[in-house]
Amino acid sequence: MELTERKKKILRAIVESYIRTAEPIGSKAIAAMPEMDFSSATIRNEMADLTAMGYLEQPHTSAGRIPSPAGYRLYIDELMQDYRLTVDETHSLNEAMTSRLQEFDNAISQMGKLVSQMTNLPAYAVASRRGSATVSRFEIIPTAGGFILVVMTDSEDVKNKLIKLPLHVTEQDLKLLSAVLNASLTDLPAEEFTPELLNRISRSAGPAASLVPVIVDFTTHVLQAQQKSEVYVTGQAKLLSHPEYQDVGKAHKMLSGLDEDVISNLPALVDPGHPMQILVGPENVAEELKDTSVVMTRFDIGDGMQGMIGVVGPTRMDYAQITARLSYFAEGLARMFGKQELPPAHEENKEES
Amino acid sequence: MELTERKKKILRAIVESYIRTAEPIGSKAIAAMPEMDFSSATIRNEMADLTAMGYLEQPHTSAGRIPSPAGYRLYIDELMQDYRLTVDETHSLNEAMTSRLQEFDNAISQMGKLVSQMTNLPAYAVASRRGSATVSRFEIIPTAGGFILVVMTDSEDVKNKLIKLPLHVTEQDLKLLSAVLNASLTDLPAEEFTPELLNRISRSAGPAASLVPVIVDFTTHVLQAQQKSEVYVTGQAKLLSHPEYQDVGKAHKMLSGLDEDVISNLPALVDPGHPMQILVGPENVAEELKDTSVVMTRFDIGDGMQGMIGVVGPTRMDYAQITARLSYFAEGLARMFGKQELPPAHEENKEES
DNA sequence: TTTAGCACTCAGGGAGATTGAGTGCTAAAC
DNA sequence: GTTTAGCACTCAATCTCCCTGAGTGCTAAA
Numbered sequence A, B: 001m002e003l004t005e006r007k008k009k010i011l012r013a014i015v016e017s018y019i020r021t022a023e024p025i026g027s028k029a030i031a032a033m034p035e036m037d038f039s040s041a042t043i044r045n046e047m048a049d050l051t052a053m054g055y056l057e058q059p060h061t062s063a064g065r066i067p068s069p070a071g072y073r074l075y076i077d078e079l080m081q082d083y084r085l086t087v088d089e090t091h092s093l094n095e096a097m098t099s100r101l102q103e104f105d106n107a108i109s110q111m112g113k114l115v116s117q118m119t120n121l122p123a124y125a126v127a128s129r130r131g132s133a134t135v136s137r138f139e140i141i142p143t144a145g146g147f148i149l150v151v152m153t154d155s156e157d158v159k160n161k162l163i164k165l166p167l168h169v170t171e172q173d174l175k176l177l178s179a180v181l182n183a184s185l186t187d188l189p190a191e192e193f194t195p196e197l198l199n200r201i202s203r204s205a206g207p208a209a210s211l212v213p214v215i216v217d218f219t220t221h222v223l224q225a226q227q228k229s230e231v232y233v234t235g236q237a238k239l240l241s242h243p244e245y246q247d248v249g250k251a252h253k254m255l256s257g258l259d260e261d262v263i264s265n266l267p268a269l270v271d272p273g274h275p276m277q278i279l280v281g282p283e284n285v286a287e288e289l290k291d292t293s294v295v296m297t298r299f300d301i302g303d304g305m306q307g308m309i310g311v312v313g314p315t316r317m318d319y320a321q322i323t324a325r326l327s328y329f330a331e332g333l334a335r336m337f338g339k340q341e342l343p344p345a346h347e348e349n350k351e352e353s
Numbered sequence C: 001t002t003t004a005g006c007a008c009t010c011a012g013g014g015a016g017a018t019t020g021a022g023t024g025c026t027a028a029a030c
Numbered sequence D: 001g002t003t004t005a006g007c008a009c010t011c012a013a014t015c016t017c018c019c020t021g022a023g024t025g026c027t028a029a030a
Helices: A005-021 A027-031 A040-052 A069-079 A087-100 A107-119 A171-184 A195-204 A206-227 A236-241 A248-257 A260-265 A319-338 B005-021 B027-031 B040-052 B069-079 B087-100 B107-119 B171-184 B195-204 B206-227 B236-241 B248-257 B319-338
Strands: A123-129 A135-143 A146-153 A158-164 A230-234 A276-279 A292-300 A305-314 B123-129 B135-143 B146-153 B158-164 B230-234 B276-279 B292-300 B305-314
Touching: A005 A027, A005 A040, A005 A069, A027 A040, A069 A319, A087 A107, A087 A319, A107 A123, A107 A230, A107 A305, A107 A319, A123 A260, A135 A171, A135 A206, A135 B135, A135 B146, A146 A206, A146 B135, A146 B146, A158 A206, A158 B158, A171 A195, A171 A206, A195 A206, A230 A260, A236 A248, A236 B236, A236 B248, A248 B236, A248 B248, A276 A319, A292 A319, A305 A319, B005 B027, B005 B040, B005 B069, B027 B040, B069 B319, B087 B107, B087 B319, B107 B123, B107 B230, B107 B305, B107 B319, B135 B171, B135 B206, B146 B206, B158 B206, B171 B195, B171 B206, B195 B206, B236 B248, B236 B305, B276 B319, B292 B319, B305 B319
Parallel strands: none
Antiparallel strands: A123 A230, A123 A305, A135 A146, A146 A158, A276 A292, A292 A305, B123 B230, B123 B305, B135 B146, B146 B158, B276 B292, B292 B305
16 A cells, blocks of 8 residues: 555644644544644545554554554654754753753763753663773872872773772882883783783782782773763653553553663664664563653764763654754753863762772 | 550551551451450450550541551551561672672662662662861872873862863973962862962962863862762662552652652751661651651761661551661671771772763 | 445443441440 | 440442443445
8 A cells, every 4th residue: 555645644643643642533633633624534544544554553443543653663754844942942951051061070960860851751871981991001199108099091081099008018119010010901901911910910019019909900990890881860750740651550660671771771772873863662672661762862072982862751752852852962962072172081080988 | 545565566566567568457357366365346446546546547437547657656666676687688688788889989879779679669878978178189190191180188089180281381380280289279178269369379380370270170079079979869660569659640759759859868867876767757857758758877988988878668668677678788888898908998080081 | 536424332431339348336244 | 344246337449330422434425
């Protein structure tokens, strides 16, 4: 069967109505729309065709039609019209961005919160680093009673650790230690930290040998953390305000699935060509998200780092509006963090105790 | 009216039954319990008394009784018996702790997750630092094309930032800069970073003067972050598995209230004398939590840092079990982070590049 | 090809009716 | 004086039945 222009027009009307109201819509209601100049009977015929073609579904005989996942897909790919942000919207987006994202420290989680607020849906934000993760340099700064070990990685990440000094180790010994570390462990991925290598280092380290295990441990952690990406999920409760989650069972299943492990698998799916990606219900790879849609977008923030933000929500969500807002947000971020004078290698270290 | 032993016994039976089943319980069911050797009529009389005294409530005439908040309070303060962890439980708690809390880096959020899992309730974890927040020392490490600024605070926190170097600044200039910073800004709270002071610093800093604002900015951030405590909330979805939140409206209200702002007000309530604190429903200070109870406990992890973990759940929760698990966990943490050879001033720095 | 008309379907909602757990009270038993 | 058995009463929850109305598919006429 052919998908005529009229069929498309009707399909679009159905999808958009359903997005707005979350209620099945019938032939009569469509016929009543100003831009429809056919009778309800005609529309009924067309709807029967669209149902046969798999674009519509009927919850039960005497209900109206709702879009099927295939219907959403078609809508997203072909029928959706760009949503234009209003002046007010750009305004408040701008303001939120500038006021909240000052510190990069927790910018990622802030992003999540922002996106969640502006979409009224749960949002997630992921920051991932690319790159090989090796140490490019060790630095040792003596302090009273100890020293600070500074580890710089090849992706310009810097981490440090305060280490207490055994009594017998002198400042001279630390210099030696530093030299040995820099000579042996730099430019080496963590997997190649073999016991033999560590032994050799301990032997060369003189009086400071006892410190080697602590240092290597820390270094390994740093390198491993380097590969891991951080995931923040916020606004889960927002799901409950949408009618499709009025059933607690469904909401519960959904929300439990919305944890970080599931989310952290999503970024892999983003097609490098298309920064914006929409996964409609059953297209979702994560089993837990089968009932929902995911809209996600990538953004670049300087070298070595890449991020993703996205929202999760009912399949019936306003894709046009959400993609518009996400895009705007992603662009804003890239601009903010891309163009600063100082390199984006912006350092913030958290220390405990 | 007097609260006889028998009344207490009955109240305890009611509370514990309600904790288990979430259903109102009637006189007959209580009389059927093995340890009760009175008839249902007697128990009915006693229940009428307990209701008059405010310890029980009746959802409606023909339902059984449920404990009132005052009833819970009495139960917690006087009737609750210590819950003894089973060997299996201690086992799995131990394992979870050791395997998951290796890195202190994100230990706080890990804690939250663990507690949430072991209680099947939303959990929060807060780490707060005490202390005045001043810089005890600046350190500058030159690197190719820039330098790393290391800021050590008085509470042994260390943070760092990578800064690009303008061409005309030499290594010698950096030494001067470092000296000036250490002379002028150490031991000074951020509020005293006055414009005049900064001007004076810029003037003394020679060719590196242009870097002063960036450095001061960063330092201020570090000091401010120092005061702020981090809050993690996890497992919100777990609420939905409890019968009191089968009503989506209630669940939604609750979950929206469960955000970080509300939670971060809780720690202030912990009585220093009693590390374990239980807030029953209406006793809650946060309006949003009026319908729920909060169990929280403090733990100390070395100098300068203090933490809190807690769970939020229906007023009908198994206080005995939960307090037992939380205590065990808190003790374990204190042990793990308190007794290590190296000082708890364990440094981990996150850097964005 | 479109439209009007009509019989049919079926979820949703409301009005009783029914059930049964639980109560309070009274009077007898201990 | 305390405990218990008995009984009438209450009321949420559940079930049943019926009605309503939105929506459909089909047919026949325009």
